[in-house]
Amino acid sequence: MSVQGVDVLVVGAGVVGRSVAFALASAEPAVRVVLAGASGGAAASGAAGAMLGALGEVTDLATRTRxxxxxTELALAAAxxxxxxxxxxxxRAGKGAGAPPMDGYGTGTFVILNAVSSPLDDxxxxxxxxxxxxxxxxxQEADPSDIPGHRPLDNDRALRACYLPEEGFLDARAWLAALDAALAALPNVIRAPAGPLAALPTGAYLLDTPAGAFRAPRAVVAAGAWTTPLLDALDPDLPVVPVLSTAGTALTVTGLQPLPAVIRTPNRAYACGLHTVPQADGSRYIGATAQPCLTPTSHPAAGALRSLxxxxxxxxxxHLATAAVTHTHHGNRPISLDGHPxxxxxxxxxxWVASGTHRDGLHASPLIATALAEALLAPEGTAxxxxxxxxxxxxxxPLIxxxxxxxxxxxxxxxxAALTAEARTRPPLTGAWPRMLADAYQDLMNHAYAAMPDGYIPPPDLAPLAYEESGPALAxxxxAHLGRHRAHFG
Structure with missing residues (x-):
């Protein structure tokens, strides 16, 4: 087998992988970079809403935890x-093949607090x-009735709103095309399909793809929700925090007036904030659901489409009732076992690894890419x-x-409880039924969390995996990860 020697292998062609490859190759023309992986499929990047949100992603929990x-600091730095x-x-993309004339970039986000919410959203x-x-x-405080393109049903109307003038947004599909055109303009970048990664006895890494085999002294695994299987195949004893998936479904619609700004609700688990994002061609992106999964999924679920x-x-x-649905998007956001990158x-x-970014991958990609490129290109022997x-x-x-x-x-x-409120669930108004529903959720969580091994506390986004049929597998x-970590670090 003929093996081509290069300087860095980047495994994973989502927005983080493409950005890392671009940062490396554009910073140092002598560095040969292989970017391997499928550019489509059910990865998160192609289905992203591309809200470049720092403040819009803030939650009450984020302000209460280290x-x-x-x-939040990472998101602000990326912005x-x-x-x-x-x-x-x-x-770099210039007017090359595939370079879109527009990427849908803009600024401005309205955050709405509406009637189908809970104290968590408040x-x-x-x-x-x-x-x-x-x-x-x-x-800035905003009058919900003045938000362009915001026409809710009366029962779901916004009670309050604020405007974030500095929050950016993009058309994710157009941005990925721009990245592809920029990468194609760099002669030191080789694109390759996905393939297994192996560690060689010499300390180098071998990537075997249908387009050829490549060897390099350094490798960056940025394979999103597919990161852990790839690392397990390379070294099953490697104590890297496992990466799972939250499957998300979104839509693109046309036939309505273009939006000048993003409209969204606050973030929370299983919904990631309902949002609509202007697209480069004047259409609207509508997103997004969030279903935690032990492994990536390939298609949207009927229930996710209905809920969205x-x-x-x-x-x-x-007015979306008369809009034409032109695309159904489905992607697997990479979320780590403890919920953090x-x-x-x-x-x-x-x-190296660059994964587990969950909802923040596209927004954080410039920061992650430049930081990794600077570290990987540092003179030999430096920290x-x-x-x-x-x-x-x-x-x-250690797990956070x-x-x-x-x-x-x-x-x-x-x-x-917040999801229940959004679904307009109405318990019988007799006796203690309303309180009983909240108590039932609490009992369910208490039992599920107690079944997890010592040293692991699931983040809210992964809680359903702890009490559904997947509970034993999650535990x-x-x-297994805690055991690997103890064996390696003591």
Whole structure:
């Protein structure tokens, strides 16, 4: 077998992988980079809403936990990089083949607090304004009736709204095309299909693809929700935090007036904030559902489509009932076992990981890409340290648990209650029924969290995996990882 020697292998062709390859190759023309992986399929990037949100992603939980605040700092730092990063990519893309004339970039986001919500949404809406004031970012009270393109049903109407003038947005599909055109313009980038990655006895890495085999002293695994199987095949004893999936469904619709800004609700588990994003061609992106899964899924579920359409027509714009649905998007967001990113070097020399970004991958891609490129291109023998706050999310860290199990279970129960409110569930108004529903959620979470191994507390986004049929498998996955971590670090 003929093997071509290169300098860096980037495994995973989603927005993070493409951005890392671009940052490496454009920074150092002498560095030969292979970018391997399918550019479509059910990866998260092609289905993304591409809200470049820092404040819009803030939740009450994020303000109350150390790592939640670090995630906010990461998002704010990424937002600062976007204007220069976008111009850098677009300049390289030029007018080459596949370069879109527009990428749908704009600024402005309306966050609405509507009638089909819960105290959880109230707290996160307040947290957005608090974080904006703390970091000196724009946040203005807005009249919901003045939001362009916002026509909810009366029962779902917004009670309050705020406007975030600095929050950006993109058309994700157009942005990926721009990245592809920029990569094609770099002669030191080789595109290859997906293939297995192996560690060689010499310390190098071998990538075997249908287009050829490549060897390099350094490899970056940015394979999204497919990261863990790839790493397990390379080294089953590697103590990297496992990456799972949250399957998401979204739609593109046409036939309505173009939107000037994003409209969204606050973030929470199993919904990731209902949102509509203007697209480069004047259409609207409507998203998105969030279903946690142990492994990636390939198609949207009927229930996800129903929930999304019901929420969008009621809370965003009832005129969507006559809109033409031109695309159904389905993707698998990479979420780690503890809910936080997995970014940085591993114990194997030359092997790096960039995954587990969940909802933040596209927005954080300029920061992640430039940080990894600088570390990988550092002179030999120098420390390859990532900047804060990325250092908190090292791939082999102990599992993060900012809340004790009892509080984490209560938080997960609150997210379920919010979903119940959005679905307009009405318990019988006799006796203690309303309270009994909340108590039932709490009991369910308490039992599910108690069944997890010592040392693992699921984040709210993964709570359903703990109490559904997948509960034993989740516990087994966590126990296996904890065992690997103890064996490696003691």
């Amino acid at each position: 790592h939640g605040r670090l995630r 600062v990089r976007w204007p220069a990063w976008r111009e850098h990519v677009r300049a 707290a996160s809406f307040t947290a957005i304004a608090q974080v904006a004031a703390e970091y000196g970012r724009g946040c 359409l019901d929420a969008a027509l009621g809370q965003l714009d009832h 997995v970014i940085g070097p591993t114990p194997k020399d030359g092997l 390859a340290a990532l900047p804060d706050p990325l250092t908190a999310f090292a791939p082999t860290r 648990a900012d809340l004790p199990a009892k509080e984490a279970a209560a938080e997960a129960a609150a997210h379920h 087994e996955l966590a126990a």
